[in-house]
Amino acid sequence: MLAADLALPLTATPAEWIAVALADLDAVHQDHLHCERKAAQSALSLVRSYPERADLVLAVARLAHEETAHVVQMSQLLARRGLVGTLDHGDEYAAALRDLCRRAEPDRLLDRLLVFALIEARSAERLALLAAAISDPATASLYGALAAAEVRHRDTFLELAAQVAAEAWRDRLTELARGEAAIVASLPIRPRIH
Numbered sequence: 001m002l003a004a005d006l007a008l009p010l011t012a013t014p015a016e017w018i019a020v021a022l023a024d025l026d027a028v029h030q031d032h033l034h035c036e037r038k039a040a041q042s043a044l045s046l047v048r049s050y051p052e053r054a055d056l057v058l059a060v061a062r063l064a065h066e067e068t069a070h071v072v073q074m075s076q077l078l079a080r081r082g083l084v085g086t087l088d089h090g091d092e093y094a095a096a097l098r099d100l101c102r103r104a105e106p107d108r109l110l111d112r113l114l115v116f117a118l119i120e121a122r123s124a125e126r127l128a129l130l131a132a133a134i135s136d137p138a139t140a141s142l143y144g145a146l147a148a149a150e151v152r153h154r155d156t157f158l159e160l161a162a163q164v165a166a167e168a169w170r171d172r173l174t175e176l177a178r179g180e181a182a183i184v185a186s187l188p189i190r191p192r193i194h
């Protein structure tokens with residue numbers, strides 16, 4: 001696998017985050033329903049923008065299918081825990097990352113793929129932290145399975161990025177990862193994945 005040997009340059013989540021998340025796990029679960037929904041919608045937005053790229057359409061449609069299965073799993077988790085879903089609070093993290101994407105093609109496609117890879121990587125990191133810290137076995141197991149899926153999705157987006165720009169993608173990933181680190185550092189620490 002192209003991306004398997006790549007150490008994606010992601011900074012570590014601030015150490016305080018896990019305590020904040022564990023202190024209001026209900027809010028984490030409620031927000032994460034929307035994270036999974038937005039992951040599916042973002043993947044499908046690439047089908048709208050690039051219908052002529054058959055390989056990309058196939059890969060992101062499959063990915064969106066998995067994200068939709070994650071919405072189902074999060075919905076079942078909320079029900080199991082007696083939680084009612086809440087409205088999406090918005091996502092300053094993803095919005096700030098979108099602002100880093102260049103406007104002109106083919107740079108725009110490359111940047112969108114790399115930003116999606118970074119979001120998957122950050123999600124995987126924090127979901128794995130939750131899986132290791134949550135005491136309820138069923139909930140911990142679900143978050144562990146989601147973390148493993150998001151690692152695969154990260155690599156799917158990196159492989160697509162390498163197909164778009166075989167030379168430029170690594171340097172641009174390093175630049176965008178620096179931007180992602182600055183965004184994480186600028187946002188308040190909340191009981192949410194992002």
Ligand SMILES: [Fe+2]
Pocket residue numbers: 036039066067070146149150
């Ligand atoms: Fe997911």
Ligand SMILES: [Fe+2]
Pocket residue numbers: 039067120149150153
């Ligand atoms: Fe994902």
